[in-house]
Amino acid sequence: MKFTSFIFICGWYLVLTLFSSSEFISLDSQLIVAGIFIFSVGIPHGAIDHIIFFEENRAVSTFQFYFFYFSLMAGYVLAWLVLPLWSFIFFLLVSAFHFGQSQFSDIQSVSKMSLWVSNLTWGLSVLSSLIYYRANELSILFSQYSDLEILQIALNENFHSILLAVSSLLFFMALCYWLWEKAISTQRFFMEIFLLGLIHLSFFTLPVIIGFTLYFSTLHSARVLVEEFNYLKKRKRVFSFQKFVWMLLPYSFLSIIGGGLLLLLSYWDWISVSSILLGLILISIITLPHSIVMDGFYGKMNKS
Amino acid sequence: MMLLEIKAMAPNDYVGFTFFIGYMAMAAAAVFFLFERSRVDDKWKMSLLVSALITGIAAVHYGYMRDYWGATGDSPTFFRYVDWTLTVPLMCVEFYLLTKVAGAKKSLLWKLILASVWMLVAGYIGEAFNPEGGSTSHSVMWGVLSTLGYLYILHAVWLGEVAKLAEASNSDVVKRGVRTLAWFVLVGWAIYPIGYMCMEGGWLNTALGWDSGMVDLWYNIADAINKIGFGLVVYNIAISETARIKGA
Numbered sequence: 001m002k003f004t005s006f007i008f009i010c011g012w013y014l015v016l017t018l019f020s021s022s023e024f025i026s027l028d029s030q031l032i033v034a035g036i037f038i039f040s041v042g043i044p045h046g047a048i049d050h051i052i053f054f055e056e057n058r059a060v061s062t063f064q065f066y067f068f069y070f071s072l073m074a075g076y077v078l079a080w081l082v083l084p085l086w087s088f089i090f091f092l093l094v095s096a097f098h099f100g101q102s103q104f105s106d107i108q109s110v111s112k113m114s115l116w117v118s119n120l121t122w123g124l125s126v127l128s129s130l131i132y133y134r135a136n137e138l139s140i141l142f143s144q145y146s147d148l149e150i151l152q153i154a155l156n157e158n159f160h161s162i163l164l165a166v167s168s169l170l171f172f173m174a175l176c177y178w179l180w181e182k183a184i185s186t187q188r189f190f191m192e193i194f195l196l197g198l199i200h201l202s203f204f205t206l207p208v209i210i211g212f213t214l215y216f217s218t219l220h221s222a223r224v225l226v227e228e229f230n231y232l233k234k235r236k237r238v239f240s241f242q243k244f245v246w247m248l249l250p251y252s253f254l255s256i257i258g259g260g261l262l263l264l265l266s267y268w269d270w271i272s273v274s275s276i277l278l279g280l281i282l283i284s285i286i287t288l289p290h291s292i293v294m295d296g297f298y299g300k301m302n303k304s
Numbered sequence: 305m306m307l308l309e310i311k312a313m314a315p316n317d318y319v320g321f322t323f324f325i326g327y328m329a330m331a332a333a334a335v336f337f338l339f340e341r342s343r344v345d346d347k348w349k350m351s352l353l354v355s356a357l358i359t360g361i362a363a364v365h366y367g368y369m370r371d372y373w374g375a376t377g378d379s380p381t382f383f384r385y386v387d388w389t390l391t392v393p394l395m396c397v398e399f400y401l402l403t404k405v406a407g408a409k410k411s412l413l414w415k416l417i418l419a420s421v422w423m424l425v426a427g428y429i430g431e432a433f434n435p436e437g438g439s440t441s442h443s444v445m446w447g448v449l450s451t452l453g454y455l456y457i458l459h460a461v462w463l464g465e466v467a468k469l470a471e472a473s474n475s476d477v478v479k480r481g482v483r484t485l486a487w488f489v490l491v492g493w494a495i496y497p498i499g500y501m502c503m504e505g506g507w508l509n510t511a512l513g514w515d516s517g518m519v520d521l522w523y524n525i526a527d528a529i530n531k532i533g534f535g536l537v538v539y540n541i542a543i544s545e546t547a548r549i550k551g552a
Contacts, residue, residue, distance in 0.1 A: 001462045009490075010455050013497075016507070017447040187483060194491065 004226060005195060008218040012202050015214060030209045037217040039256055045221040046290040047251035048228060053293050055235055056300045072292070073285040080281050088151045091284035096123030098291040102224050103192075105298050110183045118174040122196070124167035126215070129200045132160040134208040141208075145274035171196070195219070224294070231301060255286065313374065319517065322524035323373050327366035333532045334360035340539060345549050348542035351401045355535035358391045358398075362531050369520075379520045385428040391531060392424060393417045396457070398538055399466050402482055406473035412465050416457060423453030427496075431503060438505025438516075447500060454493065461486040477548070481541035488534055495526035 053065060080087040100119030107115060131138060135157040142148040142155065175192055178184045184192075199219070203211045225248075232247075233239045259282050266275045273281070313320045337356035341349055365387035373379050396416035400408055430446025460466045461482070470482035499522030501508040508514040 003463060006459060006463055009458070013451050013455065014448060017444055017451055017497075017501075190487070 001191060002223065004218055004223040005191070007222060008195070008214065009198065011214050011218055012198060015210060016202075016205060027209075030207060034209045034213040037213050039252075041217040041221045041225065042213075043255050044248040044252045045224040045228070046286060047248045047255065049290055049293040050251075051232070051247060052228060052297050055232070056296065069289045072289045076285045076288050077281065080284070084147075084277075085150050085153060087284065088280065089154050091280070091287065092127055092154065093120075094284075094288055094291050096120060096127050098287065098294065099123040099126055099220055101291075101295065101298055102220055102227075105227060105301065107178070107183060110178055110181065114174055114177055118171060118178075121167040121171035121174060124163060125171055125196060126199055128160045128163040128167060130203045130208065130212055131155050132157060132164050133200075133204045134211070135160070137208045141276065145276055147274050147277050151277075151280075168196075227301070231297075319379070319520045319524070320370075320373050322521060322528070323366060323370040323379075326524045326528050327363060327370050329528055329532055330359045330363035330366055333535055334363055337535055337539060340543075343546070344542040345546040347405070348545060351398060351538050352542055354394050354397050354401065355538050358394045358531050359535055361390050361394075362387055362527060366527075373520075381428070381432045384520075384523060385424060385432070388424050389421070392420045395530075395534055396420050398534065399461060399482070399485065402478060402485070402538070402541065403466055403469035403473070405475070405478065406469040408465075408469050412460075412469075416460060416466075419453045419456040419460075421453075423450050423457070426450035426453065427500065431500065434503060434505060438503065438509065440505045440507075440510060443501075443503065443505045443507075447497070447506075450500075451497070458489055461489050475545060475548075477541050477544045481537055484537045485534060488530055488537070492526065492530040492533065495522060495529070499523045499526065 049069070050065060054060070054062075057065075076087065079090075097120050100121070100123035103122055104115065104118055107118075135155065138155055139152065142152050172193070175184070175189060179186065179189045199215055202214060205211075206214065229241070229244050232244065259279075262271065262278060262282065263275050265271045266273055266278045271278065313324075334356045337352050337359065341352040341356070344352060365383055369379050369383050372383070393416075396419075397413065399416060400413040403412070426446050426449040430443055430450060434442055466482060467486070470479050473479060498508065499519045500506060502514045502516055502518045502522060503509060504516045506516075509516050
């Protein structure tokens with residue numbers, strides 16, 4: 001069992017017990033708790049993309065990297081303005097693949113096809129379960145703002161019930177194939193099933209914000225941070241946890257302050273986009289280039 | 305005299321059914337471990353004795369609980385926790401005995417015992433002193449405190465001292481055995497909170513409307529899986545290691 005999986009299990013048990021008193025936990029309190037975790041673990045896990053990228057791609061200039069990174073972000077903002085529904089669906093797909101990729105980052109000696117299928121189906125199983133189990137909550141949330149109405153098509157409960165069943169089944173088949181090929185141990189096989197089951201159960205039992213934050217901050221973000229730390233520790237002769245935290249700070253602060261400012265502008269109605277949609281756009285435009293950098297990182301990490 | 309009365313058991317009395325099954329299964333397992341003890345190498349005899357004690361103690365308590373249930377249709381929390389207070393620390397002793405070959409110290413044994421007692425005492429207060437009609441805050445507070453003890457043991461067997469000692473041992477059988485027992489702690493022991501949360505005021509009772517009468521059903525299922533299963537894993541390790549020693 002990985003340490004981050006243990007933290008997820010601890011968090012789940014404790015939150016579940018605490019959640020019996022959910023009537024005392026307001027939405028604002030949930031958002032504050034979620035905000036603390038997203039800002040302290042979620043955002044930092046993507047704050048050193050540039051460092052990770054240049055470790056393996058020294059031939060690429062700084063200008064080229066930032067040009068590519070920001071062009072992608074700007075292009076995605078444009079896409080959101082022109083095709084919001086498709087941009088949202090694309091965001092869900094990219095996130096699903098990215099989540100799956102971080103879950104199986106250590107799997108080696110398997111065919112690219114099976115890895116690709118597992119990454120995507122695992123992520124889809126996670127996201128579709130969140131949408132399916134919390135459909136009512138999401139529907140209430142999305143119907144509060146007129147600019148979110150169009151996105152509700154992508155949250156169709158029936159569609160996600162089918163997607164959940166199909167993706168989970170395909171993932172299970174891919175996992176069985178890995179076990180058959182001896183790419184994973186029996187222990188890992190059962191642990192993956194157990195963890196996915198626990199994620200589903202947490203989405204079923206916990207409110208959407210708490211459930212997703214628990215998964216995102218422990219099983220995804222913390223896990224990626226641990227991998228990044230270990231990778232840099234291996235690459236650099238002098239490296240410490242303190243140094244790592246210093247590396248994370250600049251872009252984390254920039255993202256938090258920039259994002260916070262934009263959300264405030266939306267709150268004050270200076271931007272005619274609801275805060276929820278703005279939040280989705282911000283997260284998606286950060287996620288896209290980050291996923292691409294991480295895709296390269298995982299590829300190189302496994303080769304080395 | 306409760307024990308001399310013959311009570312009819314309704315065909316849909318699943319709790320009563322599991323009390324009967326549990327009693328017989330525990331008793332049979334205790335006899336099995338005691339008899340098989342003579343077949344294993346000396347260093348595994350203590351482990352099998354502990355397995356027999358776990359199932360034997362449970363069988364005695366299940367006998368009481370079965371009769372009490374038959375007579376009153378109820379099961380006092382008291383018997384349940386007396387049983388657990390004796391048997392759960394003994395399961396921790398099993399972890400110590402298994403990893404002793406790899407250099408486990410007495411301090412590990414005491415840490416595991418203390419964590420298990422903490423877990424049980426907090427659980428007992430949460431369940432036995434639950435106010436009439438059920439109190440969610442009471443159930444939650446003691447549930448969280450109990451969970452902390454459980455998480456300590458979970459950490460020890462998956463990532464901490466027990467896991468490291470098992471890895472350091474030269475035996476694949478011990479490694480595999482400890483890993484299997486760790487699965488019992490992770491999945492098998494996790495069944496108990498389901499029962500706990502079914503009691504009046506518990507989360508499953510208030511939020512999902514699960515019947516508080518199901519508490520004992522969950523506990524009986526969990527006990528059968530964990531106590532007998534735990535013992536069988538230890539038995540398997542003992543038999544495999546004995547065969548290996550004899551073959552060498």
